[in-house]
Amino acid sequence: MLVRTFRLPDGSVQEYDVVQNSPYVVVAAFTKDGDAILIRQFRPGPERILSSFCEGYVDKGETPEAAAARELLEETGYRAGNVRLLRTLQTAYSTEERICLLATDCVYERPPQGDADEFIEVFTMPMDTFIPWACTDESAFYCLDALLLALQAEPTLKP
Amino acid sequence: MLVRTFRLPDGSVQEYDVVQNSPYVVVAAFTKDGDAILIRQFRPGPERILSSFCEGYVDKGETPEAAAARELLEETGYRAGNVRLLRTLQTAYSTEERICLLATDCVYERPPQGDADEFIEVFTMPMDTFIPWACTDESAFYCLDALLLALQAEPTLKP
Numbered sequence: 001m002l003v004r005t006f007r008l009p010d011g012s013v014q015e016y017d018v019v020q021n022s023p024y025v026v027v028a029a030f031t032k033d034g035d036a037i038l039i040r041q042f043r044p045g046p047e048r049i050l051s052s053f054c055e056g057y058v059d060k061g062e063t064p065e066a067a068a069a070r071e072l073l074e075e076t077g078y079r080a081g082n083v084r085l086l087r088t089l090q091t092a093y094s095t096e097e098r099i100c101l102l103a104t105d106c107v108y109e110r111p112p113q114g115d116a117d118e119f120i121e122v123f124t125m126p127m128d129t130f131i132p133w134a135c136t137d138e139s140a141f142y143c144l145d146a147l148l149l150a151l152q153a154e155p156t157l158k159p
Numbered sequence: 160m161l162v163r164t165f166r167l168p169d170g171s172v173q174e175y176d177v178v179q180n181s182p183y184v185v186v187a188a189f190t191k192d193g194d195a196i197l198i199r200q201f202r203p204g205p206e207r208i209l210s211s212f213c214e215g216y217v218d219k220g221e222t223p224e225a226a227a228a229r230e231l232l233e234e235t236g237y238r239a240g241n242v243r244l245l246r247t248l249q250t251a252y253s254t255e256e257r258i259c260l261l262a263t264d265c266v267y268e269r270p271p272q273g274d275a276d277e278f279i280e281v282f283t284m285p286m287d288t289f290i291p292w293a294c295t296d297e298s299a300f301y302c303l304d305a306l307l308l309a310l311q312a313e314p315t316l317k318p
Contacts, residue, residue, distance in 0.1 A: 001160050019204070042165075050251060144248070145304050
């Protein structure tokens with residue numbers, strides 16, 4: 001956490017708490033059949049299981065595309081056929097860069113090899129089921145931003 | 160920021176940094192003509208202007224629907240015709256609850272009356288322009304999650 005001080009347009013000075021974070025990738029990944037590749041994991045913030053696309057930090061010197069392919073293979077065991085950058089999102093009170101990518105034509109290659117502290121369940125869902133489910137509270141799916149970007153970039157993903 | 164300690168499935172113990180935040184509403188708001196009601200504001204995290212839907216904290220004892228209508232009127236000057244809850248999003252390393260709502264049939268009533276430290280520009284966009292623009296880096300629009308929820312809940316918003 002850091003504190004930043006700004007002079008506002010009316011001349012007053014105000015301090016803001018800003019959360020520090022490093023750039024990370026969010027990988028909207030789909031199999032050759034167009035099914036979404038998803039993970040479920042217990043999360044320390046809400047203290048419950050959330051579902052999401054595969055995510056991970058970009059290593060130093062690594063491109064976002066390479067980070068996306070690496071994290072996807074490590075966390076889910078799927079090898080990406082094609083990877084393309086969609087958009088980077090920023091938020092109001094954080095330094096984070098949430099780099100959203102689309103991975104298509106992914107093929108299952110081998111069991112996941114995540115970090116030792118990651119206990120991840122991998123699952124897939126056809127898009128006609130996934131999209132309405134992702135929009136429910138029960139899904140606890142939190143990568144709706146990357147999902148919308150993927151649907152806009154690749155209309156063939158729409159059911 | 161708080162630190163939470165968990166025993167993992169393999170018996171090891173790990174600490175996680177968790178960002179503390181209070182529940183807040185994100186208001187996907189649209190005029191009677193179906194135009195999106197948006198704001199632009201300089202943000203201390205990325206130190207640049209980001210665009211978004213109207214957002215704000217829920218006051219104690221207030222319903223999310225009431226908070227959405229209040230924040231929309233304060234920040235944009237628009238009075239909501241109908242407000243409905245879409246979904247609450249949580250994230251991996253924060254206690255935050257991002258409560259997404261849909262406000263339709265909004266009508267401009269009076270100039271915005273935001274907090275003294277808020278310097279907000281309000282603007283509207285027709286959906287056929289807004290959706291592709293929101294998916295670009297240039298827009299710096301960061302409420303794509305609420306946009307997808309709104310489009311799923313209210314198909315008439317689709318261009």
